[in-house]
Amino acid sequence: MTWRIASQLALSGLSVGSIYAIVAVALAIPFKASRVLNFAQGELVTLGAYIALLLTSCGIPYAVMVPGTLLIAAACGIALERLFIRPIIGAPEFTLVIATFAIGLIIRALIRIHWQDNVFFLPAPYAGPALAIGSLRVNPAYLVMIGTTAGLIALLALFFQRTRLGKAMRAVATDQTAARLMGIGVNMVFGSAWALSSAIGALAGLLLAPVIGVNPELGHVIIKGLVAAVIGGFGSLGGAVVGGLLLGMLETYAGAFFGAAFKEIIPFAILIALLLVRPQGLWGATQVRV
Amino acid sequence: MRAVTNGAIATLAVACVALPLFGSSYQIYLAELIFINIVAAIGLNLLTGNCGQISLCHASLMAIGAYTTALLTTRVGLTYAAALPAGTMVTTLLGASLGYPARRLSGLYLALVTLGFLEVVSIAIEEFPELTGGVRGLKLEQPELAGWPLSIGVLYYFVLGVTAFAIYAGWNIQRSRFGRAFNAVRQSVIVAQALAIPPERTKLLAFCIAAAFAGLAGGLFTAVVGFIDPTEFDVSASLRQITFIAVGGLGSVLGSVVGAVVLTLLPEMLRGAKEYSDVVYGAILLGTLVLAPKGIVGSLTLLSGWTGHPKARSS
Numbered sequence: 001m002t003w004r005i006a007s008q009l010a011l012s013g014l015s016v017g018s019i020y021a022i023v024a025v026a027l028a029i030p031f032k033a034s035r036v037l038n039f040a041q042g043e044l045v046t047l048g049a050y051i052a053l054l055l056t057s058c059g060i061p062y063a064v065m066v067p068g069t070l071l072i073a074a075a076c077g078i079a080l081e082r083l084f085i086r087p088i089i090g091a092p093e094f095t096l097v098i099a100t101f102a103i104g105l106i107i108r109a110l111i112r113i114h115w116q117d118n119v120f121f122l123p124a125p126y127a128g129p130a131l132a133i134g135s136l137r138v139n140p141a142y143l144v145m146i147g148t149t150a151g152l153i154a155l156l157a158l159f160f161q162r163t164r165l166g167k168a169m170r171a172v173a174t175d176q177t178a179a180r181l182m183g184i185g186v187n188m189v190f191g192s193a194w195a196l197s198s199a200i201g202a203l204a205g206l207l208l209a210p211v212i213g214v215n216p217e218l219g220h221v222i223i224k225g226l227v228a229a230v231i232g233g234f235g236s237l238g239g240a241v242v243g244g245l246l247l248g249m250l251e252t253y254a255g256a257f258f259g260a261a262f263k264e265i266i267p268f269a270i271l272i273a274l275l276l277v278r279p280q281g282l283w284g285a286t287q288v289r290v
Numbered sequence: 291m292r293a294v295t296n297g298a299i300a301t302l303a304v305a306c307v308a309l310p311l312f313g314s315s316y317q318i319y320l321a322e323l324i325f326i327n328i329v330a331a332i333g334l335n336l337l338t339g340n341c342g343q344i345s346l347c348h349a350s351l352m353a354i355g356a357y358t359t360a361l362l363t364t365r366v367g368l369t370y371a372a373a374l375p376a377g378t379m380v381t382t383l384l385g386a387s388l389g390y391p392a393r394r395l396s397g398l399y400l401a402l403v404t405l406g407f408l409e410v411v412s413i414a415i416e417e418f419p420e421l422t423g424g425v426r427g428l429k430l431e432q433p434e435l436a437g438w439p440l441s442i443g444v445l446y447y448f449v450l451g452v453t454a455f456a457i458y459a460g461w462n463i464q465r466s467r468f469g470r471a472f473n474a475v476r477q478s479v480i481v482a483q484a485l486a487i488p489p490e491r492t493k494l495l496a497f498c499i500a501a502a503f504a505g506l507a508g509g510l511f512t513a514v515v516g517f518i519d520p521t522e523f524d525v526s527a528s529l530r531q532i533t534f535i536a537v538g539g540l541g542s543v544l545g546s547v548v549g550a551v552v553l554t555l556l557p558e559m560l561r562g563a564k565e566y567s568d569v570v571y572g573a574i575l576l577g578t579l580v581l582a583p584k585g586i587v588g589s590l591t592l593l594s595g596w597t598g599h600p601k602a603r604s605s
Contacts, residue, residue: 037398087580093397094344095579098532101346102575105529109568223409226402234398261417268413271406276391279399 004135009252015142017248018149019204023225024232024240025156026200031234032173033193036085036096040104041201042222043111048073048202049209049218050111053120062125069206070199077198078191086190104219111216124210145207152203153241160237165192227267230274231282239282306450310443318446322514324554325453326507331534331546332460333503338532339540340469341496342476343396346528347388347404350411351501353523355381355508357415357422360430360518370435370513374452378505385501386494393490393497408525415520427519430512440513449510456503460543463499472496473541526568533575539587548586 023045031037038044051072055065084103088095126144130137160166171179172189180186208218228247232239247267255263274282309321334348359377362368368376392403415422422428435444463469471492474482479489512518530553538549553574557567582589 084576084580088583091579091583092342093401094338094342095583097344097398097401098529098536099576099579101529102572102579105526106569106572106576109566109572113565113569223405226405230402261413264413264417265410268406268409272403272410275395275399275403275406279395 005256008136009256010249011136011138011142013249013252014245015139015145015248016252017228017245018145019208019221019244020224020228020247021149021241021244022152022200022204022207023221024228024244025152025237026197026204027222027225027229028232028234028237028240029169029197029200030081030190030193031229032237033169034085034089034172034190036089036100037234038194038197039097039100039222040080040107041197041225042219043104043107044073044077044198044201044219045205045208045221046111046216046219047076047107048205049122049214050115050205051202052206052209053122053214056122062123066206069202073202074195074199077194077196080198081191081194085194086187089190104222108216108219115216117216119213119215122209122214127210139211141207141211148203148207149241152200153237156237165189169193224267227271230271230279233280233282243282310446315442318442319514320554320558322446322449322510324551325449326510326514327531327534327550327554328453328547329456329510330504330507330531331538331550332456332543333500333507334531335535335538335541335543335546336460336463336469336472336503337496337500339535339542339545340464340472340476341493342472343493343496344401345404345497345500346401346525346532347408347411348500348504348531349523349525349527350408351381351385351504352508352511352527353411353415353518353520354384355505356512356518356523357428357508358505359509360428360512361421363434364428364431370440374506374509374513377509378502381505381508382498382502385504386498389494389497389501393494396493405525408528412520412524415523423519425520427517430516430518445513449514452506452510456506457543457547460503460546464543468492468495476541529575530571533571533578535585537574537578537585539585539589539591542585542587545585545587552586 023041026044027038027041048069052065052069055068056062060068080103084099085096088099091099124141124144126140128140130139131143132138158166160170168179168184168189169192171182171184172186176186179189204221205218208221212218224247225244228244229240231243231246232241247270250270251263251266254266306321310318313321330348330352334345337343337345337348355377358380359370359373362373362376363370366373388404388407392400395403416424418424419426434440435448440448464472471482471487474485474487475489475492475496482489482492511522515522534549534553535546536549537553538547539545553571556570556574560567560570578585584592
């Protein structure tokens with residue numbers, strides 16, 4: 001394998017991986033805050049793409065459409081949390097897992113009813129012919145994915161380190177009761193965590209849509225996000241990012257060497273193997289089970 | 291109360307036996323689907339409702355049963371009466387091979403492992419088209435039940451008999467030492483251990499039993515529908531089965547039966563709005579979880595104070 005092919009593969013692995021990383025981060029934020037793993041996150045990605053489609057078809061320019069989509073998605077996240085998650089927040093894990101699954105099923109079915117199984121094209125100003133960088137040929141959409149992910153992570157790091165809300169979220173994640181005693185509105189933090197994660201999910205939809213088209217199956221990316229989150233150890237944002245990138249690279253190289261079937265199976269093989277051997281993730285500390 | 295219930299059960303049993311005499315072939319088919327769903331739901335309920343283990347791969351265990359039974363009749367040439375138990379056995383073994391490593395997990399991690407298993411099974415079905423027919427599906431030629439061909443009537447009574455046996459078996463397992471051990475493990479692993487119940491072995495047993503019921507249901511499904519393809523056994527199928535037990539009542543055999551009956555009939559009643567069926571399913575599931583977490587049977591038990599339900603007695 002020449003250097004050129006290797007780096008070409010690395011680039012596409014990184015770009016796919018950055019989408020996984022975004023989804024994994026979106027999964028990790030509400031999980032950290034409220035111990036709820038949102039199995040409807042994939043459908044929030046799909047929803048983001050369709051909101052973007054709707055706004056674009058209204059003739060709204062791209063520069064306005066993107067923040068608009070993120071805001072609408074955040075509002076959806078708040079609504080979901082308030083209506084369905086808050087009433088069952090202390091329920092057994094079974095209830096939470098199945099409830100979020102059901103929410104995803106409903107969203108996907110509603111999208112199917114309205115748009116059917118058609119694949120729509122979402123125009124993006126950066127879409128265009130492949131750029132030539134040295135001897136590499138690069139799809140500009142890939143560069144946008146990698147760049148956006150890097151920007152998102154930097155912003156999130158700032159958010160959690162510097163802002164009041166970010167610190168409040170970290171406090172709630174560490175100890176809910178103590179946070180409540182310190183005067184932090186825990187319910188408000190839950191709501192914001194869902195808003196943030198829905199907006200991040202929609203961002204993944206925005207990035208994916210110009211590459212693979214807007215369709216109801218877009219949400220399937222959640223599985224990869226879950227695997228990425230498991231690799232990184234649940235609830236660790238840095239781990240989620242590394243896990244996503246690692247998974248993207250692994251998948252791309254495995255596909256190139258061993259064929260498509262292997263590429264399909266590898267995320268799940270990793271998922272099952274890791275959960276059975278190291279459920280705390282590659283870097284997580286061993287938990288003491290009581 | 292007990293007399294009323296017994297009367298209702300007797301009436302239902304008579305109606306089930308007499309159905310082929312007056313029902314149309316579509317009604318018979320529908321009844322068979324209900325029976326299959328009952329078998330699958332009982333197995334899942336023992337695992338999830340009693341033992342407290344989340345499983346998102348019940349549909350793929352059913353797929354393994356369905357494909358094994360179909361391949362044993364078409365490729366190996368076994369009669370259906372021999373292929374069905376063999377398919378059930380294979381499914382149980384595969385369920386055990388998942389349950390053995392997963393026996394230490396619970397909650398979220400178990401949900402993820404079973405979700406991974408579901409995806410692996412569906413990829414395996416799609417990637418071996420020469421064996422499984424891939425995405426195009428697998429057609430089962432008219433099977434033979436040990437000698438004489440499976441006509442509509444024979445098949446109906448066969449499925450009915452197997453389902454009756456499954457209900458009886460599920461009922462007995464639930465009230466046996468093992469069923470009580472399942473409940474103990476769900477309520478508290480520590481208490482279970484203090485009562486000399488090994489939690490890991492108990493979970494593994496629950497996994498195997500659930501897999502056996504799923505494999506049996508899959509084998510019946512093959513014969514009844516005559517055609518299987520991977521989309522029948524995807525994650526939304528698993529979710530449908532979870533809806534059966536969540537809506538019917540977790541941890542109760544009667545709950546599995548009620549849930550499977552109500553939720554198999556419901557889409558038929560909504561046939562004018564077929565595309566809404568997923569929305570309705572999701573909404574019912576979500577509504578039950580948020581508003582009536584004990585399900586139909588649990589809520590009725592609370593209302594009537596009837597103590598036939600094991601949970602009502604324990605709590």
